[in-house]
Amino acid sequence: MLKGFRDDPPELMIPRERLIEAIRRVYRSYGYAPIDTPALEYLEILTGKAGEESEKQLYKFQDQGGRWVGLRFDLTVPFARFAAQYIPEAGVPFKRYHLAKVWRGENTARGRYREFMQCDFDVIGTRSLAADVEIVLVIHDLLRALGFAEFSIRLNNRKLLTGLLERLNLADRAAAVLRVLDKLGKVGPQAVAEELQAAVNLDPGQSREILRLAELSGANAEILRQVEPLVAGSAVGAEGVADLTRVLDAARAAGVPEACLQLDVSIARGLDYYTGTVYETYLTALPGIGSVCSGGRYDNLAGLFTSQELPGVGASLGLDRLLAAMQELKMLEQVGTPAEVFIAYFDADRLPEYLRLAAALRRAGLAVEVYPEPKKLGQQLKYADRRGHRVALIAGAKEFDNHTCQVKDLQKKEQRDVPLESDARSIVAAVKEILK
């Protein structure tokens, strides 16, 4: 297999599909609509918005017609192109989700894969904070649907830093300040302060104020209280405080537990792209793996492709990161089959009877595998164990004549005879009892 890529065998793909279905269900429950776009795009579409790093990682080539094309490296650029074409007809607001593979020729030494799935959701065409609130609700429901009880959705708002920089008369140096601030977690406040002074030319008082903002911690209300004087006199800064207050209040009122909501003024990543609310999400049990769902509000999605201004807000769920976390937290069952029930092919002449039994169980919503060959029972049961089937049904001539069937719990190694009716009612009940 190609370097930097990987196969998904059933043991990984079964939980992956289950997660993807849970994710889709949450997106749909909020009215986000699915879209898809081609894996390949004209190269100039992709490079129009790609930074230097993305451009280096691009898989690009000339196709049979001599056109320069590339594999998408994210879902934002294709969405911008799509929106520019689709929105004039469909109108706004437009809510979409997009679950799809993207490709980046990354340095695999960092343990990254060159093909991975992104799970983006966005609302575009509205500046309303109601949309910002909804993103919080969706993130909350996503994490809950995937089985996480404890996590924190961390919120920031780009306007706080803008407000502070306005107050310090540094509005024109925002990008440079952000680049340095982004290193806070890695190098610490002392080094950041020095670099702000050396590289961005701030005076010690200015760098102290910026660090004071970035290092605020404590309860949400406490942080907001302390932000206010830092942005005093800036209309944008006051707006940031009001926006955050409103998003927090509405999310809590809509049912998100207080413990899941954490103001975090230190979030700098993406602040050069985002213009309002910014989101990150950390698992309480594994904060070290980083944010599992990040996003924010932006002013204009598709400026390169249309003159129509499309403000929006959205986030992206890190499916691969979440799967890795769930594996580490032993939240995933490792099985090689999606079928709970295994039917041994015991009596060579009774294939139709096994098939009818399987069909009856399927009608009751069970997934059932019938072994394809009348091999020795021991071999068949060993196979069923290895694959991870939960229940085996065993019937030979004697059982069929007596209208019974052995129902075997493969984990507990217990078995009992159950009446075999034409609709397999008793067997279905016995199987469901074991699966409970």
Added chain:
Amino acid sequence: MLKGFRDDPPELMIPRERLIEAIRRVYRSYGYAPIDTPALEYLEILTGKAGEESEKQLYKFQDQGGRWVGLRFDLTVPFARFAAQYIPEAGVPFKRYHLAKVWRGENTARGRYREFMQCDFDVIGTRSLAADVEIVLVIHDLLRALGFAEFSIRLNNRKLLTGLLERLNLADRAAAVLRVLDKLGKVGPQAVAEELQAAVNLDPGQSREILRLAELSGANAEILRQVEPLVAGSAVGAEGVADLTRVLDAARAAGVPEACLQLDVSIARGLDYYTGTVYETYLTALPGIGSVCSGGRYDNLAGLFTSQELPGVGASLGLDRLLAAMQELKMLEQVGTPAEVFIAYFDADRLPEYLRLAAALRRAGLAVEVYPEPKKLGQQLKYADRRGHRVALIAGAKEFDNHTCQVKDLQKKEQRDVPLESDARSIVAAVKEILK
């Protein structure tokens, strides 16, 4: 967008996702396990088994590391590579499904797309006919799950033609005969007979016998009766008759209606690859679109990649073709949203209340969109109509104070007041009544 490619907007993607979920559910109900493989493979993996046509259509290029790579053009070649690596550990039988995109630089003048989804399922590691029978059952369940009541699963067996050619002493000319026979539907029996004589050097008697086999029609038992003398004296031919008889009998016994099962000795396509049972599937309402699910039995999946012999049987569902058919047959509802319920944002100060109402409906399994801005009600309802929401919930200060909510059927344009409880029980009931 790139020539030969297309976007899937919500109107197409909503039914597509629903179909994919139904397909997965059927595969899983038989114990087929999902796998996935990279979109990119080493070029030599892809070209090892690609015919001349596939090779011309390959998207291939050198990656950042100078490696020659290509986008997969089908799911069989990646499955062969995967199986060679995975089977030694996982053992057989191995049942997998794989739903994924493939890419072919086809001539778009023929109305084909260069990116499309394949939906393959296979059992490998067994020669048992029970597996051949199961493929019929899966095809039947797939078509039923997608909403088709009338379709015919057409069966042939490569051994019939092999048997006839053996009887005619033409076993060594099988490939050439197949190439000509494949044109039967297009050019007719006269032209095929002439070409068999001119190009394959058969005598008139031989070509007549071959055409007699290919043109047999009628009831299944009648066809089998007529095949027998044509393959008389050939052990392989007799086996073909026995195999087909057994597959038909077992499929019928397992519940597939007689009307869905049709022997079709004229199926030639793929017979040079397949070695036993061959499947095609036609929609009764639209036979002209061609087979929507085709496959067959083969002797060795992964000969290029491993010395382990992996016989198997499988088929591939033509999702894009089926979607086109369902569109033509008006079986698809065209909606722009997956959410049945629309909540108007009527009173600017009541956002938390709208969000709580939405959350209560979601807990009851409904998908709910809350409009993000407190615009004029008329505008909001126009939006809801355009998107395809089925029910609108409208509540302002008056309604909240009276603990009621207007429930509006957007298709019938009828509305009524319903009590608004904290768990929204009555509203849920009213909505479900409308959706029934």
